[in-house]
Amino acid sequence: MLLAVGKLRPSYRETCDDYLRRLSRRVTIRQLEVREASRAPTAAAQRDEEAARLLARAPARARLVALTREGTAWSSEEVSRQLERWMREARPVALVIGGSRGLAPDLLARAADRWSLGPLTLPHELARVVVAEQLYRAVTILRGEPYHKGPGAPR
Numbered sequence: 001m002l003l004a005v006g007k008l009r010p011s012y013r014e015t016c017d018d019y020l021r022r023l024s025r026r027v028t029i030r031q032l033e034v035r036e037a038s039r040a041p042t043a044a045a046q047r048d049e050e051a052a053r054l055l056a057r058a059p060a061r062a063r064l065v066a067l068t069r070e071g072t073a074w075s076s077e078e079v080s081r082q083l084e085r086w087m088r089e090a091r092p093v094a095l096v097i098g099g100s101r102g103l104a105p106d107l108l109a110r111a112a113d114r115w116s117l118g119p120l121t122l123p124h125e126l127a128r129v130v131v132a133e134q135l136y137r138a139v140t141i142l143r144g145e146p147y148h149k150g151p152g153a154p155r
Helices: 010-024 043-057 076-089 105-110 124-142
Strands: 002-005 031-034 063-073 093-097 113-116
Touching (some): 002 043, 002 124, 010 124, 031 043, 043 105, 063 076, 076 113, 093 124
Parallel strands (some): 002 031, 002 093, 063 093
């Protein structure tokens, strides 16, 4: 499950939905959005309010994977190995993407894994598109399909 704060603008929505549609032909994937807490008085209050909304929508017993700059940067091959490991666990996985202020410390503490897309600052909408593409790429790597052109890719 891709669990995110905020709605995507049309250009991001189209691209993200394209990758999720491709991905859904191979694995079960859902995308859920929660409303931004834009009226919260402080950034910390905004993150806390959004974290409560995200956790309320996460499946019971789900493995939480937080997208955060402070996480571990994985190559596409490492993402495929992580995905394979998560699938073997046979429990729901919720990849959690915060809003423009990031994720609350309490939510980060509950996450079983922290995934970083690198040291760049990305708009959260673009981060969601990148995550969807990397999940699709990971599945094609696991299935030996020709989409991935990186090291170790089928020739």
